[in-house]
Amino acid sequence: MKLKLAKKGIALFILVAVGYPPVTAIEHGSRPTEGTRVYAAFQTNDPDIIREGFLGRIRAYEAWDIVRQSTLQQEVIVAVLDTGVDVAHPDLASNIWRNIDEIPGDRIDNDGNSYIDDVNGWDFVDSAPDPRPKITGAYSFEAVHHGTVVAGLIGGVADNNFGIAGAAYRVSIMPLRVLDSTGSGNTIVLAQAIQYAVENGADVINLSLVGDVSDPRLVQSIDDAYARGVAVVAASGNQEHAGINLNDSPRYPVCEKSGVNHVIGVSAVDESNRLAPFANYGSDCIDIAAPGTNLYSTVWHRDRETGFEAYYSGGWSGTSAAAPLISATLAMMKKVAPQLGIADRYRALLSGTVSIASANSRPQDLGTGLVDSYQALTLAVGYTRENPLRVILAPGTGFEPFVVVKDKAGVTISQFLAYAPSFRGGVQTAVGDIDGDDENEIVTAPLSGGGPHVRIFDLQGRLKGQFMAYAPGFVGGLSLTVADLNGDGVSEIIVVPLVGGGPQVNIFNARGDLLGQFMAYASSFRGGVRLTSADLDADRKAEILTAPASRGGPHIRIFNAAGTVLGQFMAFDTTMRAGYALGVGDLDGVIGSEIIVVPEVDTGVQARIFDAHGTEKNRFPLFPEFNSIEEAMSLVVADYTGDGRPDIIAFPLRQGTDVKLFDYYGRVVEEVSLSNVDPATRAVRYTYSLTR
Template identity: 40%
Template sequence: MFEKQSKKGNLIGRSLMAAIFVVLMTVPNTVLARIPNDQYFSELWYLQQINAPAAWDYSLGMETIPIAVIDSGVDVDHPDLAENIWLNTDEMTHDGIDNDGNGYIDDLYGWDFIDHDNDPRPDLDGEYSVLGANHGTISAGLISAKGDNGIGIVGVTWQSPIMVLRALDSMGTGDPDDVASAVDYAVDNGAKVINLSFDGPINSLRLATSLRRAYDRGVFIVAAAGNAPEDGNAIDLDREPMYPICFDRDSSENYVYGVAATDTGDQRATFSNYGAACVDISAPGNRVISTQLYLPGDFEFDEPYGGYFKGTSVAAPLVSGLAALMFSLDRNLTPKQVTNIITETSTDVNQKNPEYVGRLGRGRIDAAKAVLKVTELRRKPPIETYVPTSALTPDGTSNRLVVTSAGPGRDPEIRIFTEDGLFVRSFNAFPVGFRGGVSLALGNFDGTRHSSIVVGALAGGGPHVRIFDLNTKPIGGFFAYDFGFSGGVELATGDLDGDGLDEIVTGAGPGGGPHVRTFDRRGNVIGGFFAFDESFIGGVDVASGDLNGDGLDEIIVGSGFGGSSVRVFSARGERLFEFKPFGDDYTTGLQVDAEDLNSDGRAEIIVQGKRVGDLGGVAVFDGTGHYVGRGGSIPSLYASLTNWNFQQSKMMTVWGSLMGESPQVTLSSPGRLNFSFSAFEPSFRGGVRAFVIE
């Protein structure tokens, strides 16, 4: 709900036709210039106030949690939104056929319920105001502007998709029946959150029925409280109810979560409506920067970002984004649970608003406390007793497991989770007090599907390798190098001889020569070689994979600090080829992996810089070292491979955060970013190793 400035500069008032809703927000004439590298983040005070950065240590959002923005349309091509626009994968691109049978032809990104077509972008063909046309894009950016992409702003969720449903025209008005149809579409097509940044005086039975149906189907509904009319005071909704926020005022279920706006000091924003019966929560709604309709060359829409905006319509999207973070941690939450958690974890604002006690909801949202509450509800405490192998090993019906280890800076704890991020158990790979970090690999050493966990001590520990079963019982161990070497051991496992069992590959860390050795599970030496000149002391990273489809894994070695090369060797140590993934000048260190990304029986080589912020990014090469694709991060890499045959793969991949990042683990299925969770305490920045047990 916003007051809006029209094309001619006239404010649209609240006295509209009976069947019309109006969105209300205020914007000045000035806009901010585009600045790269997320420089706007320092100006997004409202994200700091709601503790969003701390919440991101637990969740960044998830691509399987769509948020329906029912508004004036969204710029689906906006550079900060395009990656986070919902895509109806059951439709074929513009083939003129309703492929998914949902009654809407070619509804790739959503639907336009005013013009009844598949283009839900703002419509400038008829009458419009600048703010009315921008309104939906502003809301979408606050919810889910792409995070950490080097441009513009960031939403409350970094990567949850926006389902674009146009039910308001570009003057910011709309019919309740169109809104009801949009709500029905959102429910039927998988939205988990619906954002309604508008209000009006009409108590529409059809819209109320659609919203209650959405709530009963597990959808969380967020509605703005509305703003004071230009020529009057803010409205007490207990005396003069507005809708949709007040639909549930006399209901036994709180199925519309109403949002009022506060300022930088947690006081009621002077424009914000209020009322105990309709308002459930407050959120910042003043001095807000967001995305807007971007049409280069059009003088009215030639800036991708704008501000400062104010209104309850910019407060509501912050709550919608928070709900998406919560659903990303636990998609089985009910709307009632989300309501209770956000409400109970909010920051009290009554003392700062003595004239509005109880009429601004329970308090102002605190994103960090809310997502932490979700993790507390869904995670089991650490288990110190024996857990049967059958309870931990996938058997075709149980979940995959994710095994994680921490880099330098904390105790040598291994944590095991389900693929949904639920904690299973933990153990210490080495004595408590060793804080040099733990390298990690999984191996099949007995011919069954039961993986074993292989760990190595990193810098500061001896060259110790240990092997555990999934019940954390030690089943083997050895020293990979001379006992006095303390540079750390990097690990990989692979079938080097074609017998169906894995061998262990080790690489010496910094301070020793670039020595690669191979062992059987009992620690017997099979072979060894120097991957680079013996004088190189930057350390090496190792991986293994069948690059040529002959049934034998090759050994891939990435040079550490000071080197720029990846070399590939046979199991016997014969050098097969070499390449420099990021050129001669990139010498920060290379992290290597090998996975069959497109299920063709040949592994691809994945190369990544070792620390967050490295210019090299991440890239994929085929089994002969030829370039396939590149991105600034693993997710952006996968996005760049969508035109390749990567999507043929049925595998699930997992990666942990780099040193310097929050301790996130992310799982991805082909072509889509699926799920992220925090493996260790949010303050830890030593990096995370992660493997998935299929």
């Protein structure tokens, strides 16, 4: 099946083939009514902003103030999956996403993403790098303009003395053409475009389209987007005379559900906050409402082409015109609270709405109410403050086994004994939601001299569980990580012996039940193994990464939960014999995690960064002052600074020094003192874990 874009009153769907569920877009109506501008501290100089009365209704101006006052100004990208976008439009051009890793026009896939010359996006209809609308064949004016209308509502350039301003202040638009110039498309193409958006850095995906049949490929692509923290916004769809109840006749993707709500469903209201007469509704599918009648925006411009001479047009009505206002709000939330998880972003968006119950007989069918961009951003910032960074300090060798929980300022929140006070072998910690209560737990394991005793505490130090990971007689210490290996939202506990034990990795749940085991290296290897974990392939199931803890070659291996080797590579010269510290995270800001490896050798502490396939991407010295000392290293990859990107947090274990935070390029971005060094012996007191 496929769809047809049309004005209100025209049937939306045409059955043409089995297996291709359709998707459609919005319609063009009458000229707009001019709204009254609501002034805030920041006033743009865009002359046509007075035509955008909806900005005042959703409190966009006040939201812009929050964005402008924020020190977090990283790029936020909204993917517009539609009929194409006029990337040369003077009120859009400077906000169009630029793929900096692609060289335009050289017919080479420079960035290796399987799309040649995708400098500004991709045309999935014609499999071409130009994401603009096309009028070489059959077309409708509404369809050709539609993607540019949506892009302008989200990201029209603000404060440029020209035209309009989009609802999102300082945002990038990634144009992905998935509908042809009649408004037709299918879910195969749509799923491919969603995957492209996720893999190329989109933070929000706008789907101003709708169909009447679900498709597992589309569901999977949306689930993958959510798992990667990408917000997905979908219009509810429109009807000729009166909208339908989606509880009875669901449409997709707005009604896609996977147990957890991965799609923000949007319906439209008129200037009086009443359900727009054409808009679909329904409590099962609609999360929120936005203005969707008589909107003014950018359109596709082409000189000397009848019907396309204008830069702007009004009278745009439809739920697909409402959805971009939600995408814009989510984009600004990402900008001011980049470290906030996708579930909390959705929560802030839906909790910050304005009640429209008095204007509607069934307000429950319009979600939580009318979007309030200012309140959504305020809540997002507040949630970040309510969920502050916690630094977990685990004692090093020679110190009592006190685990200390501090805030970022170094103030102690809690502390507790992980083991008997007489134990001085050191403790390793890992943090994650082990029991599915939506709260992180602290998992501990001895470093050396203690039995294989794994213990689980809450953040206040209350013991929640414990078990022996190996035979009680083993006292060589354990390496430890926690990760969700099966995609159920609950982390498993992964352990492996350190020096003196074999390389058998064991996987447990919170009760201590053995879920799986495998050999990380040859069974005869006794140098110990170090662990870390991350979801490298975005399937919502973490992979396990291993490296020798001592006396081993630089052999990095990647496993799934079943112990299947998914990848492996040599991080340094194959003749090197050492232990290796491991970390993993999205260090370069491009979709996909990097692996950082640091050897413990006497020729200098050098870090090397690899992609998931083992291709080296960067290298730099961590602590050049210790270039002649064989140095063990504590290495954590986590967002300490709160800018939404992981930091490389490192310090030598045998040298008294403050903790240093490095970026992807090896630059020291911060030095942190948390009373880590014993003043008498200069011995390192703690290693670190971090959580929010």
